[in-house]
Amino acid sequence: MKTVNALFSYHRWLAGDMKHFEFSDAVLDTGALHASVEHHAAGGYASFEGWVRDHNDGRSVRRLEYEAYVDLAIKEGERIVAEAITRFGVRHARCVHRVGSLELGELAVWVGVSSAHRAEAFAACRYIIDEVKHRVPIWKKEHYTNGDSGWVNCERCAQASDHTHSHEHVDHHPPHEPHAHPAGLQVPDYSRQTILASVGPEGQRKIRASRVLVVGAGGLGTPVLSLLAGAGVGTLGVVDDDTLDPSNLHRQTMYSLADCGRPKALLAAERIRALNPEVDVRPYVERAAATNLVALSAGYDVLVDCSDNFSTRFAVNDTAVQLQKTAVVASVYQYEGQIQVIRPNGACLRCLWPKATSDGTVGNCAEVGVLGPVPSVLGSLQALEVLKLILGLPSPATHSLILVDLLSLEVRRLGTKQATECVGNTCQRIPQQPFISDTEPLELLARPLQLYVDEGYTLIDLRDDKERAADPLHVEHQCILAATLSAKPQQLNSNSRYLLLCSRGQRSLATTKAVRAAGISSAWSMQGGLSRAKKA
Amino acid sequence: MITVEIQYYALLREQAGKSTERIETMAKTALELYREVQQRHGFSLAPDQLQVAINSDFSHWDVALENGQRIVFIPPVAGG
Numbered sequence: 001m002k003t004v005n006a007l008f009s010y011h012r013w014l015a016g017d018m019k020h021f022e023f024s025d026a027v028l029d030t031g032a033l034h035a036s037v038e039h040h041a042a043g044g045y046a047s048f049e050g051w052v053r054d055h056n057d058g059r060s061v062r063r064l065e066y067e068a069y070v071d072l073a074i075k076e077g078e079r080i081v082a083e084a085i086t087r088f089g090v091r092h093a094r095c096v097h098r099v100g101s102l103e104l105g106e107l108a109v110w111v112g113v114s115s116a117h118r119a120e121a122f123a124a125c126r127y128i129i130d131e132v133k134h135r136v137p138i139w140k141k142e143h144y145t146n147g148d149s150g151w152v153n154c155e156r157c158a159q160a161s162d163h164t165h166s167h168e169h170v171d172h173h174p175p176h177e178p179h180a181h182p183a184g185l186q187v188p189d190y191s192r193q194t195i196l197a198s199v200g201p202e203g204q205r206k207i208r209a210s211r212v213l214v215v216g217a218g219g220l221g222t223p224v225l226s227l228l229a230g231a232g233v234g235t236l237g238v239v240d241d242d243t244l245d246p247s248n249l250h251r252q253t254m255y256s257l258a259d260c261g262r263p264k265a266l267l268a269a270e271r272i273r274a275l276n277p278e279v280d281v282r283p284y285v286e287r288a289a290a291t292n293l294v295a296l297s298a299g300y301d302v303l304v305d306c307s308d309n310f311s312t313r314f315a316v317n318d319t320a321v322q323l324q325k326t327a328v329v330a331s332v333y334q335y336e337g338q339i340q341v342i343r344p345n346g347a348c349l350r351c352l353w354p355k356a357t358s359d360g361t362v363g364n365c366a367e368v369g370v371l372g373p374v375p376s377v378l379g380s381l382q383a384l385e386v387l388k389l390i391l392g393l394p395s396p397a398t399h400s401l402i403l404v405d406l407l408s409l410e411v412r413r414l415g416t417k418q419a420t421e422c423v424g425n426t427c428q429r430i431p432q433q434p435f436i437s438d439t440e441p442l443e444l445l446a447r448p449l450q451l452y453v454d455e456g457y458t459l460i461d462l463r464d465d466k467e468r469a470a471d472p473l474h475v476e477h478q479c480i481l482a483a484t485l486s487a488k489p490q491q492l493n494s495n496s497r498y499l500l501l502c503s504r505g506q507r508s509l510a511t512t513k514a515v516r517a518a519g520i521s522s523a524w525s526m527q528g529g530l531s532r533a534k535k536a
Numbered sequence: 537m538i539t540v541e542i543q544y545y546a547l548l549r550e551q552a553g554k555s556t557e558r559i560e561t562m563a564k565t566a567l568e569l570y571r572e573v574q575q576r577h578g579f580s581l582a583p584d585q586l587q588v589a590i591n592s593d594f595s596h597w598d599v600a601l602e603n604g605q606r607i608v609f610i611p612p613v614a615g616g
Contacts, residue, residue, distance in 0.1 A: 220616045308616035333546040333613035352594070355584050357612045365615040368550075375616065401587075401594075403545060403610065408555060412543075412608070414589045 020085075020093065021077030021132075023068060025100040028107045037092040041455055042114035043447060046121035048129045050109040052102045060145040066099045066108065069137045073097075080131040087286055088124040090115035095128050097138060116455060118445065123263065123285055130266055188276050190232055203391050204232065208278075210390045211235035213300035215288045215316050217264040218242070219365060219375030220306035220330055220382065222254040227383035229272040233390075235280045236272060237300055240265040241287040251365075251372035288312050293319040302389060304382055305329040308365060310357045317342060317349040318430045321422075328385045328397075330378045334370055335407045337378035340416070341385055341397040347416035350429040352401060354419065374406055442512050444499065444524045446532035449475045457499040460485070462507050471503075471530065482507040489518035498523040505529035537562060538603040542573065546613045548586075552577040566590065566607060567597040573609075586611050 030049070037045065052064050081093050093113045102108055111128045115121040132138075143149045190207075193199050199207075210233050214221050217240040228236060244252075244260045244267060252264075259267050265283035272281045284296060288307065293315050297303055303325055305316040313329060320327035324344040331338055342348045365375070381397075381404070388395045396402075396413055403412040421428040444452075449459060459477035461468060462485065482502065485491070492498055492515060500508040500515075500523060508525035515523040526533060541558045549555045552573070563569035566588045573579070588595050589608040601607070 216616050218616055306616050308614060310612070310614050313614070330616070331613045332615040334550070336545060336549075336613075338610075338613055352587060353612050357585065357614075368547075368615075370615055401610075403608075405545070405555065413592065414608070414610075415593045417594065 020081035021074060021095045023070060023097050023099045028096055028110050033110055033112055037094055037112045037114045039091045039114050041116060042091045043116050043451060044118040044121045045114045046125040048111040048125050049107055052104050052106050052108055054104050056142055062143045062145050064102045065141040067139050068099055073136045073138060076136050077132060080128055084124040084127045087284060088120040090120050090124045093124055093128060095132060127285060188232060188278055198391055198393055206390050207232050208234045211300045212302045212304060212386055213237040213297055214304045214306055215239045216306035217268040218308060219251040220379040222252045223376050223379035224304055224306055224383045225268050225272060226254055227380060228386060229276045229279045231387060232278060237282045238265045238268045239284045239288045239296060241285055251375050288315060290315040290318060297323055302386055303327040304386060314349060321348050321427050321430060322425045324425055326389060328382045330382050332370055332375045332378050334368055335374055336405045337374060339378060339381050339397055339402045341395060343398055345424045346399055347418040348422055351419040351422045352416055354429060377406060442509060442525055443527040446526050446528045447536045449533060452499050457497050460498055460500050462500055462502045462511055467503060482511045486511050486514040489515040489520055492520050494520045494522060500525050501530055503529050503531055538601060540601060541606045543608040546611045548579055548609050548611055551579050564600060565598050566595060569601060569607060570609060581611055
């Protein structure tokens with residue numbers, strides 16, 4: 001029955017009449033929904049179900065009615081699911097929301113995502129439900145046990161939007177509760193900066209017209225984002241694939257303890273929308289790397305590197321040089337920091353550090369520690385440099401490396417010269433191979449090997465003859481001893497994807513690290529090895 | 537014998553346990569000077585992982601040192 005459903009749904013999907021986002025006035029059939037996102041290339045599936053609960057805001061709820069502004073809601077919902085598919089690279093994603101009257105315990109909203117790997121499935125699922133709650137105009141009427149009832153806006157629309165869809169369509173909807181708009185009709189006021197002679201109304205127009213991409217929403221990124229949003233930068237992109245951890249909060253004070261576990265890019269976007277609804281903020285929950293930065297940077301004038309590792313920092317540098325854009329780059333170490341503005345045809349990071357620096361040679365914040373205000377100072381300097389660029393103010397940070405020692409409060413400016421090999425987009429030092437991500441997971445889940453073969457992985461058995469004879473593999477694979485591959489990882493081809501196998505997953509993990517260190521990023525170890533795959 | 541003031545940043549400062557020192561040295565170049573202090577403080581970074589600046593400008597490692605100069609050794613930093 002399930003197979004028939006799946007095939008039916010899949011053919012409907014292929015025929016183009018399956019929607020990514022839809023409303024239903026009938027009870028949702030989770031079996032059919034699940035089947036509609038099944039795919040042979042998917043190694044995992046994540047789902048979220050929102051249920052009608054028996055209380056809200058201290059009041060006892062008996063049942064609910066959902067109402068949506070359907071035309072607008074479907075458009076926005078489709079956009080959200082499409083964004084999730086593109087950003088996380090998942091196979092299928094779908095969201096269905098109920099409308100009409102619902103009893104306690106009924107399924108109100110369903111999100112399902114299938115993808116090759118679990119991390120993307122979880123992230124895309126979370127993205128969809130968070131964004132749907134935030135952006136799609138849906139209202140619910142709560143019927144309380146005492147006989148009263150009241151209309152409530154969807155979770156965050158009430159907090160965040162004071163001038164967007166909820167007001168535009170106010171005539172189509174039941175009235176909001178008066179306290180649903182705590183921000184009232186407040187509008188941004190830039191007067192404290194426009195009274196500066198160097199800003200004025202013309203400068204404010206320039207700020208409004210500017211588009212800035214911030215890579216990293218951590219210690220450096222959060223002050224950059226807050227200050228640029230506050231200043232009224234028209235478009236702010238935020239790239240970060242990380243989730244918030246409690247250890248971030250001493251320096252990333254834009255966030256709250258309750259936010260831990262959620263993607264920072266989405267959290268930052270929420271804060272920015274609350275701070276200044278005029279900013280068009282675009283979160284990208286993905287890791288910035290040489291492979292995606294060119295596409296990500298397309299709609300932006302200035303790149304701000306706030307990452308915490310060399311591979312991303314060099315990737316931002318290389319993208320800026322190739323696309324002839326300006327990048328404001330900073331980094332911190334314990335009580336000090338460095339900042340550099342990279343202009344088209346000026347000195348870049350590779351002029352300064354010709355031997356591209358690999359991660360692990362000097363520590364990052366997690367490894368060596370940092371005092372919270374240090375990245376805030378450097379991030380504030382980055383925001384300042386961006387505003388100076390937009391306003392056309394002179395900056396000594398151009399053609400210089402600025403060293404800031406916050407223990408001695410000494411600032412040193414060292415002149416940088418462009419290397420002869422490094423001239424704009426013809427820079428000879430930028431590698432042709434994409435820079436390798438150092439946080440791509442090393443391990444993939446243990447599951448039947450044929451699934452990996454079907455997904456296009458080349459399997460490599462690292463075990464010795466004796467082990468192989470005792471427990472032979474029955475799928476297509478190659479045999480290379482772990483020691484041989486660690487000594488000569490170059491025999492692998494960076495255009496293929498490799499899954500390394502041993503009996504318990506220890507040798508394969510060590511060998512994967514050696515292969516990655518040799519610059520081949522497309523190798524993974526199977527977690528727990530063959531013994532765990534048998535149980536899967 | 538010349539006297540120079542050395543400034544250390546980041547990992548070098550941490551390993552030297554100080555951010556500046558004034559030393560008398562026989563070193564003829566920045567590279568010789570780095571080798572000398574590397575020995576003394578046990579610096580883990582090789583010269584090709586660093587930048588050197590003399591007074592306020594980046595310099596080459598083989599430039600001859602002069603009495604009274606300020607030599608700055610700078611490692612790249614990664615944190616954010």
